[in-house]
Amino acid sequence: MSTFPTQLRWLTGAVLGAAVAVAVICGLLRPAPAALPLVLFGALMVFSEHRRVVLPNGVAVSASLMICMAAIVVFNRNGSLLGPLLVGVASAAYLPHLRAGSRGWIAFNAGVFALAYTAAAYAYGVVPHWPVAEMPEALVAAVPATLAFVLVNWVLLAASYVIEDGRPVRELAHNLGPSLVQAVPFAFVGVCLGRLYLDVGPAIVLLLVVPILVARDTFAAYLEVKRANEETVQMLVRALEAKDRYTAGHAERVANYARLIGEELRFSPARLERLRFAALMHDIGKLVVPNHLLNKPGKLTAEEFARVRMHEAVSAQMLSHIDFLAPVAQSSLSEHTVYQPDDAKHPIEPYIVMVADAYDAMTSTRSYRQALPFDVAIAELREKAGSQFHPECTAALIRALAREGHEAAPEDATVDDHWAITPPEVGVGSAGLGDLITDTGPLGFETDTNATDADRSEHSR
Amino acid sequence: MRLRADATGAISAAGDGEAHADATRQVRLRVAWVVVGSLVAAVTVHVAQPHSTAGGAVLLAAGAVLGELLVLRLDDGTGLPLSYAVLIVLITFSPAAAIALVLGAELVAFVVRVEPRRLVARARIGIQRILVAAGALGTYRVARHTFGGHEHLGAVLGVLAVTVVGALVVDELLRLATRKRSGLAGRGSVAWTALGSCAVLMSVGYSGVNGRGALGVWGPLLFSIPLLATWYSFERLDSISRTYRQTIEALAMAPELGGVVRMGHAERVAALAGDIGRELGLDDTNIDDLETAALLHHLGQVTLDEPAPGTRVDLREVAEVTAALLRDIEPLRAAAEIVAGEPLGARDSMRHPSSRITAAVGASSQALKVASAFDDFTEGEDARSAAALEALYSSPGYVYNSRALEALERILDRDGRVRRA
Numbered sequence: 001m002s003t004f005p006t007q008l009r010w011l012t013g014a015v016l017g018a019a020v021a022v023a024v025i026c027g028l029l030r031p032a033p034a035a036l037p038l039v040l041f042g043a044l045m046v047f048s049e050h051r052r053v054v055l056p057n058g059v060a061v062s063a064s065l066m067i068c069m070a071a072i073v074v075f076n077r078n079g080s081l082l083g084p085l086l087v088g089v090a091s092a093a094y095l096p097h098l099r100a101g102s103r104g105w106i107a108f109n110a111g112v113f114a115l116a117y118t119a120a121a122y123a124y125g126v127v128p129h130w131p132v133a134e135m136p137e138a139l140v141a142a143v144p145a146t147l148a149f150v151l152v153n154w155v156l157l158a159a160s161y162v163i164e165d166g167r168p169v170r171e172l173a174h175n176l177g178p179s180l181v182q183a184v185p186f187a188f189v190g191v192c193l194g195r196l197y198l199d200v201g202p203a204i205v206l207l208l209v210v211p212i213l214v215a216r217d218t219f220a221a222y223l224e225v226k227r228a229n230e231e232t233v234q235m236l237v238r239a240l241e242a243k244d245r246y247t248a249g250h251a252e253r254v255a256n257y258a259r260l261i262g263e264e265l266r267f268s269p270a271r272l273e274r275l276r277f278a279a280l281m282h283d284i285g286k287l288v289v290p291n292h293l294l295n296k297p298g299k300l301t302a303e304e305f306a307r308v309r310m311h312e313a314v315s316a317q318m319l320s321h322i323d324f325l326a327p328v329a330q331s332s333l334s335e336h337t338v339y340q341p342d343d344a345k346h347p348i349e350p351y352i353v354m355v356a357d358a359y360d361a362m363t364s365t366r367s368y369r370q371a372l373p374f375d376v377a378i379a380e381l382r383e384k385a386g387s388q389f390h391p392e393c394t395a396a397l398i399r400a401l402a403r404e405g406h407e408a409a410p411e412d413a414t415v416d417d418h419w420a421i422t423p424p425e426v427g428v429g430s431a432g433l434g435d436l437i438t439d440t441g442p443l444g445f446e447t448d449t450n451a452t453d454a455d456r457s458e459h460s461r
Numbered sequence: 462m463r464l465r466a467d468a469t470g471a472i473s474a475a476g477d478g479e480a481h482a483d484a485t486r487q488v489r490l491r492v493a494w495v496v497v498g499s500l501v502a503a504v505t506v507h508v509a510q511p512h513s514t515a516g517g518a519v520l521l522a523a524g525a526v527l528g529e530l531l532v533l534r535l536d537d538g539t540g541l542p543l544s545y546a547v548l549i550v551l552i553t554f555s556p557a558a559a560i561a562l563v564l565g566a567e568l569v570a571f572v573v574r575v576e577p578r579r580l581v582a583r584a585r586i587g588i589q590r591i592l593v594a595a596g597a598l599g600t601y602r603v604a605r606h607t608f609g610g611h612e613h614l615g616a617v618l619g620v621l622a623v624t625v626v627g628a629l630v631v632d633e634l635l636r637l638a639t640r641k642r643s644g645l646a647g648r649g650s651v652a653w654t655a656l657g658s659c660a661v662l663m664s665v666g667y668s669g670v671n672g673r674g675a676l677g678v679w680g681p682l683l684f685s686i687p688l689l690a691t692w693y694s695f696e697r698l699d700s701i702s703r704t705y706r707q708t709i710e711a712l713a714m715a716p717e718l719g720g721v722v723r724m725g726h727a728e729r730v731a732a733l734a735g736d737i738g739r740e741l742g743l744d745d746t747n748i749d750d751l752e753t754a755a756l757l758h759h760l761g762q763v764t765l766d767e768p769a770p771g772t773r774v775d776l777r778e779v780a781e782v783t784a785a786l787l788r789d790i791e792p793l794r795a796a797a798e799i800v801a802g803e804p805l806g807a808r809d810s811m812r813h814p815s816s817r818i819t820a821a822v823g824a825s826s827q828a829l830k831v832a833s834a835f836d837d838f839t840e841g842e843d844a845r846s847a848a849a850l851e852a853l854y855s856s857p858g859y860v861y862n863s864r865a866l867e868a869l870e871r872i873l874d875r876d877g878r879v880r881r882a
Contacts, residue, residue, distance in 0.1 A: 214651045242764045
């Protein structure tokens with residue numbers, strides 16, 4: 001966000017103009033702000049903006065609303081509106097923007113915060129009795145102030161989004177409610193802080209900085225470890241792909257199909273997150289399978305086959321070591337990979353991963369066969385729904401794929417351009433294993449093979 | 462939880478995850494019960510005595526109970542209960558009220574506490590809390606007497622700060638007595654900072670200074686919000702750190718389950734290399750990197766083709782491939798360099814081509830090399846320790862770092878794993 005879109009110049013000009021006009025009016029009609037709170041709150045505002053935390057969804061969180069609410073309470077004692085306005089301007093002094101030379105964003109933010117905080121300060125004093133009332137009643141004054149701040153801030157930001165890339169306001173509207181709900185408790189803390197500033201002294205404000213800073217730094221550390229964990233899982237995926245080049249992108253695609261199914265089944269964000277990790281790591285056990293077996297173009301011997309199949313149990317063992325994945329770790333245990341209609345006590349996640357895995361296996365090229373067309377794969381899913389696949393999962397995937405407009409196999413699902421080994425018609429390779437079942441019955445694997453029946457039936461067709 | 466190799470050679474990973482999730486659910490449920498119960502009690506008291514502060518006191522005591530359920534989890538698995546902050550507000554009341562409220566809160570906490578489950582352990586924790594509160598109460602009375610009354614903000618803040626230190630000292634003494642790590646180690650110091658500053662804010666918010674600015678129970682209530690934000694961040698950090706460590710441990714299983722490394726090798730080497738690193742004077746961060754490096758030092762081997770019959774796997778290649786995998790991950794970069802330096806000889810490491818090599822990484826590589834070789838010689842059997850040590854010492858001087866070897870010898874001596882004639 002460091003480059004400033006030219007379309008926003010007019011809006012920035014208008015916002016800044018309005019802010020200057022409001023400043024002039026406030027300066028003329030209301031008393032001037034005191035110097036000490038101006039410096040103190042201005043400095044705190046700049047500080048808190050620099051220590052903000054950017055959440056994975058791109059939303060920046062800082063303590064500035066709480067600090068400004070305290071400033072509003074303090075300046076309200078003599079009715080100054082210019083104080084909150086100037087404190088608002090101070091919060092736009094964001095060093096990374098200055099360094100990047102994006103004066104545009106600084107000007108825009110300065111105007112927006114000046115207007116939003118002045119509106120909040122005005123709303124705070126709108127019922128003269130409220131700010132001076134005793135404790136529970138005094139908090140009421142924070143509600144219109146928070147509303148005014150969030151509304152002005154939101155309207156101007158929404159306008160900037162619409163002008164910048166034509167996004168509909170509707171898309172932003174769902175942020176409004178949650179941000180209000182989160183803002184109110186911190187606005188209450190700000191009111192308490194402002195009153196203590198007036199009654200016992202400015203030092204109390206500095207005392208609150210400490211726990212806020214600890215919370216902020218700990219949360220930043222959490223986001224860092226979270227990213228490290230994510231990168232470690234990506235490393236694992238890369239290690240798997242280094243072993244078996246036919247599965248390039250497989251884990252990511254399975255995770256993507258699993259997400260589609262999860263969204264279709266209205267999973268919570270936390271559950272979607274767990275499903276994503278379970279899907280990304282579903283083949284983790286293949287790390288223990290020797291490379292030459294994974295890439296073997298021909299048929300596997302019974303011994304080799306057993307060795308390859310071992311990866312399912314190993315995956316389950318490794319995933320169940322991770323507490324947060326343990327409840328869904330049966331995703332690779334063969335006794336759970338066939339759908340059992342009366343299986344209510346098991347989580348649905350393993351079945352989701354199984355359907356996603358089977359769909360991607362069918363629509364990608366493997367060492368032993370070319371990718372199947374989309375409609376063949378879908379027909380296969382439909383046919384096996386309820387017997388091999390969990391019917392809810394297959395239905396959800398088919399609905400989601402239709403909605404997303406997946407007419408054919410994903411672009412990157414095939415690697416026919418760089419064949420090192422000509423794919424044989426049939427055979428047993430990385431995710432395949434199907435071949436043995438149909439023509440090597442005497443080996444006795446019919447009973448325990450169920451992981452990749454999609455491939456098996458494709459062969460028997 | 463570490464990896465364990467059972468008799469059949471399979472790594473068992475009996476997760477305590479279910480129990481943890483269950484405890485979290487129970488905490489939520491009991492927090493809800495305490496909130497509802499305390500609101501009912503406070504309203505009842507308020508209706509019975511509309512002009513007293515008794516209703517607020519009941520709410521504060523309930524806050525102390527809630528603070529027993531919500532704990533700032535520290536790196537070593539122990540915790541700092543949020544109740545400490547509320548206890549410090551309670552002890553500023555008149556001594557009789559303070560004692561009654563603290564005892565009452567701890568009695569209720571004894572009932573609603575989720576962990577530990579054993580009653581004796583619960584009672585012990587309750588007594589520890591009461592001792593901390595008593596320490597804070599004593600410090601507060603003495604400090605107030607020394608600094609005088611409540612005339613200005615500086616004196617009030619000073620008295621409260623000393624009170625927090627009093628509670629901290631008692632808590633530290635109790636940790637010492639129960640042989641736990643200092644509560645100030647790792648995340649502990651920032652936890653105490655947040656807890657202490659919130660306790661002071663809550664207390665000033667409750668009674669104000671010199672008769673001004675008293676917000677009553679609203680002060681502690683609202684200033685608990687930053688403390689709850691801190692608690693939430695600690696919970697998230699604790700949970701993701703556990704997941705991250707388990708992800709690394711799961712990856713460490715791969716070479717063992719794949720049969721390219723002896724069962725339990727990664728875990729034993731991590732423990733031993735960590736000990737050697739501590740003997741060499743590495744700090745906690747370096748030890749973390751070293752243990753991670755030790756857990757993962759064979760990971761790359763599973764991506765390589767099996768060596769041709771009659772040949773052995775090239776350990777330098779394993780180290781290079783493993784380091785290449787780890788280098789992409791910012792927090793694992795130090796571990797990557799430790800792994801990369803492991804197969805180099807004792808003198809080579811000083812002339813490592815990479816400029817990222819620090820003295821700590823060099824020493825860690827040597828510790829890892831010695832620990833890994835020792836485990837290869839002993840094959841996990843303590844009985845072979847002496848012979849393994851002998852073999853390491855009789856290797857040419859440029860293979861193993863002599864300081865790391867001496868550190869290993871001291872550890873084996875200390876743990877009684879090598880019997881001297």
